[in-house]
Amino acid sequence: MRATATYRRARVSRKSRFTAARFFVALIVLVIFLFPVYWLFITSVKSSSEIFARPPVWFPADASLGVFGVLFKDGDVWAIYNSLIIATTSTVVAMILGTAAAYSLARFRTGGQNLAIWIISQRMIPPIVIVFPIFLLFVWLGWVDSYVGLILLYIAFNLPYVIWMMRGYIEDIPIEVEESALTDGCSRWQALRKIVFPMARTGIFATTVFTFIFAWNEFVFALILTRTEVLTFPVLVTHYYGAQSTFWSKIAALSVLGTLPVFFAVATLQRFLVRGITMGAVKG
Amino acid sequence: MTAALGAGQRANLFADRHFKWLVIAPSIVVLLAIGLYPLIYTAIVSFQQITMAEENTAWAGFDNYGALFTDGRLWLSIAHTFIILAIALPIEFVLGLLMAQLFLERMPLKQVFVALLIIPTVISPIVAGSTWRLMFDQQYGPINQIIGWLSGDPVIILWLARPEWVYPAILICEVWQWTPFMFLILLAALSNVDRSLIEAAEIDGASFWKTFFKIVLPVIKPVVVIALLIRALDLFRIFDIIWAMTKGGPGTATETISIYTYTRAFREFETSYAGAIAFLVIVLLSVIVILALKRVEIAK
Numbered sequence: 044m045r046a047t048a049t050y051r052r053a054r055v056s057r058k059s060r061f062t063a064a065r066f067f068v069a070l071i072v073l074v075i076f077l078f079p080v081y082w083l084f085i086t087s088v089k090s091s092s093e094i095f096a097r098p099p100v101w102f103p104a105d106a107s108l109g110v111f112g113v114l115f116k117d118g119d120v121w122a123i124y125n126s127l128i129i130a131t132t133s134t135v136v137a138m139i140l141g142t143a144a145a146y147s148l149a150r151f152r153t154g155g156q157n158l159a160i161w162i163i164s165q166r167m168i169p170p171i172v173i174v175f176p177i178f179l180l181f182v183w184l185g186w187v188d189s190y191v192g193l194i195l196l197y198i199a200f201n202l203p204y205v206i207w208m209m210r211g212y213i214e215d216i217p218i219e220v221e222e223s224a225l226t227d228g229c230s231r232w233q234a235l236r237k238i239v240f241p242m243a244r245t246g247i248f249a250t251t252v253f254t255f256i257f258a259w260n261e262f263v264f265a266l267i268l269t270r271t272e273v274l275t276f277p278v279l280v281t282h283y284y285g286a287q288s289t290f291w292s293k294i295a296a297l298s299v300l301g302t303l304p305v306f307f308a309v310a311t312l313q314r315f316l317v318r319g320i321t322m323g324a325v326k327g
Numbered sequence: 328m329t330a331a332l333g334a335g336q337r338a339n340l341f342a343d344r345h346f347k348w349l350v351i352a353p354s355i356v357v358l359l360a361i362g363l364y365p366l367i368y369t370a371i372v373s374f375q376q377i378t379m380a381e382e383n384t385a386w387a388g389f390d391n392y393g394a395l396f397t398d399g400r401l402w403l404s405i406a407h408t409f410i411i412l413a414i415a416l417p418i419e420f421v422l423g424l425l426m427a428q429l430f431l432e433r434m435p436l437k438q439v440f441v442a443l444l445i446i447p448t449v450i451s452p453i454v455a456g457s458t459w460r461l462m463f464d465q466q467y468g469p470i471n472q473i474i475g476w477l478s479g480d481p482v483i484i485l486w487l488a489r490p491e492w493v494y495p496a497i498l499i500c501e502v503w504q505w506t507p508f509m510f511l512i513l514l515a516a517l518s519n520v521d522r523s524l525i526e527a528a529e530i531d532g533a534s535f536w537k538t539f540f541k542i543v544l545p546v547i548k549p550v551v552v553i554a555l556l557i558r559a560l561d562l563f564r565i566f567d568i569i570w571a572m573t574k575g576g577p578g579t580a581t582e583t584i585s586i587y588t589y590t591r592a593f594r595e596f597e598t599s600y601a602g603a604i605a606f607l608v609i610v611l612l613s614v615i616v617i618l619a620l621k622r623v624e625i626a627k
Binding site: 298305313 | 353354360429433468503563605
């Protein structure tokens, strides 16, 4: 008995030492991956003498939010506002259209497998090759540098993702529940409102957040289809790269502002992250 | 509560032809508008001679396509794209796998660590590129400083201005941003592997590697294929990170297919020629994508 207990204790301590070693390595990995984020944040609060100090300053002594104030005063935060309008509107519309289409695919197998594959393949085409004809069309329609143009494009760009994700989430709902509602006299719309939407609500929530992030971070379309009026924040960040002087503090501060919403989104999404980024292929 | 339905009744409930097409129609219209219209338009202009200087809609036959073959810059940009893809993808996969293995078993603060590690993947690629541009700055960035500590002498490496250093810089940014993506997917996949299978193999005396290749890898393979496919397609169209770091420079050293197409279409306004490039890419990619999608799990 005694021998077994000693053995077990030895095993436990070896195991806990192993865990401690893993924890230590994990901590190093974490520091390496988060250091650039840390650097971005401290650059945004450094004074300009600290930004241009040699050797570089790792711990700013007189941190201030001054440059954020400048962004507000000069109106640069309009880019964040534009991003917010465009990402929010396009996400809401894409969710409505996409969920309806997903329901059709999930429950009626509309168009068979070929339609489903065609829809998802639309997501895989590089933006740069489709944006050129779109640009010329928008010039003709007068939609370049307007909310409506970019919003429509983001709706179209995110639709395949929404359809694909929502199809998976709707398929997860047992069809029997819906059937019994329908045979008990619910209309199709009532069944959707009372059964499908409530049961798919976590999926709807997760897909909404991901779609928002994609629209929020998008760059190629925004670069080409905006000029001055509806610049989104990633485009404005690249505008700060002048030929000679680079406004490091503005670049860092606007990047921080543009990253904060994504931080909060991800914090709410932990459980759905894997499914969301693999287009539903991995249920997590 | 209704009893379970027979096959006939079920078919009846979900056989509403009008409804099923009505709800999917708006999406199909929108997708055709951005999926089909650009394809047709690109195909047509690619056989014409439109540039910004002249709106010459005369037919040029296959002139533009013929020019593709002798366009050294195009082939270089394709080579750059595939170099980045061929280096970044395996590194992201292996690092992601190692990290997933590290985090697989219980550990204090595991959830917090995983949540924080995912940050690079979800931030805007423009922000990622800008961040690394700060990091790699030859005078004010910490990378040269750290290398200086390690080597003992101060170093000034012109990361983004020298052709031999710009690729490591871009690849580091790319790997930093997307390794967490691989990590998260592989962690989920590894967590779903049946522990008893692995323990049985260990009891039978199988080595770690043997267990991994014979038992773990076959189970996670479908997930691995999807993760690699998603990343490969993303890498094929890489634009944002490079745009933020070098804009394709120095010179044309880091010009990828996407950046080169952008240059021809929106800086030099060679509409028809850019159309030919775009059409080539669409056709090649569509074939690959549809073949790949039909094979992998994602389409089921």
